[in-house]
Amino acid sequence: MARLENLHPTLKNLCDEYLFARGDSDHGRIVTRLSSWLDEHPIALDELQEEALAEQDESYARNQLYLCPETGVVLYLMVWRPGQGSPAHDHGGAWGVVRCLGGTLTVTEYEIVKDAPESGRATLRELPRVELEPGSTGTTCRPGHEIHSIFNTGTQTAYSLHVYSREITAYRAFDLDNDTFEIQQCH
Ligand SMILES: [Fe+2]
Structure with missing residues (x-):
């Protein structure tokens, strides 16, 4: 699956676009650039390989499409059955862009009101x-x-x-009721 020759041509071009964009020290501008690029180069679900669309019973499916050995940028196709989701979390410092290809996803952003990383506490709004x-x-x-x-x-x-600047190895998962978080490792 995660081989360049198997990758959708538009996604190959997206990786090339990132090669040009990655020199920008303003990561927010890179995110905006890739987001606009995806708007201009749409991909249809039926153009993707069947394995990319595989679902999972226990949680949403995170199907890796490609990890670029040169830049570290990583592409995932995520599949969410009704009710499945990913509660409040960060990406351990990696930036990301998400494009909906089918169905409807509700995205909620949070801002940090208080952050005490050393005590595992964080209050979000x-x-x-x-x-x-x-x-x-x-x-x-x-x-x-x-x-x-x-x-x-x-x-x-x-x-x-989903396009991430690098593979996420650890991230914070937030408990909104108790104003706490836990560090989760990705396997
Ligand atoms: Fe996320």
């Missing part, structure tokens, strides 16, 4: 929710806006393409 429909691109994890949740609140399976 919820910001207005955004509905991502097919063909809309969101900057779910741009500098200054790192914390978010994503849920499929619709009635149909949802599909989204």
Whole structure:
């Protein structure tokens, strides 16, 4: 699956676009550039390989499409059954762009009101929710806006393409009721 020759041509071109964009020291500008690029180069679900669309029973599916050995940028196709989602979390410092390819996803961003990393405590404030429909691109994890949740609140399976600056090895998962967080390791 994660081989360049198997990758959709538009996604290969996206990796090339990042090769040009990555020299920018302003990561927010890179996120905006890739987001606009995806808007101009749409990808249809039926153009992707069947394995990319695989679902999971226990949680949303995170199907890796490609990890660029040169830049470290990584592409995932995530599949969300109705009700599946990812509660409030950050990306451990990696930026990200998400494009909805099917279904509807509800994205909620949070801002930090109080942060005490050494004690595992953080107080978040919820910001207005955004509905991502097919063909809309969101900057779910741009500098200054790192914390978010994503849920499929619709009635149909949802599909989204995610572009991350690098593989996420550890991230913070927030407990909004208790104003705490835990560091989670990715396997
Ligand atoms: Fe995320």
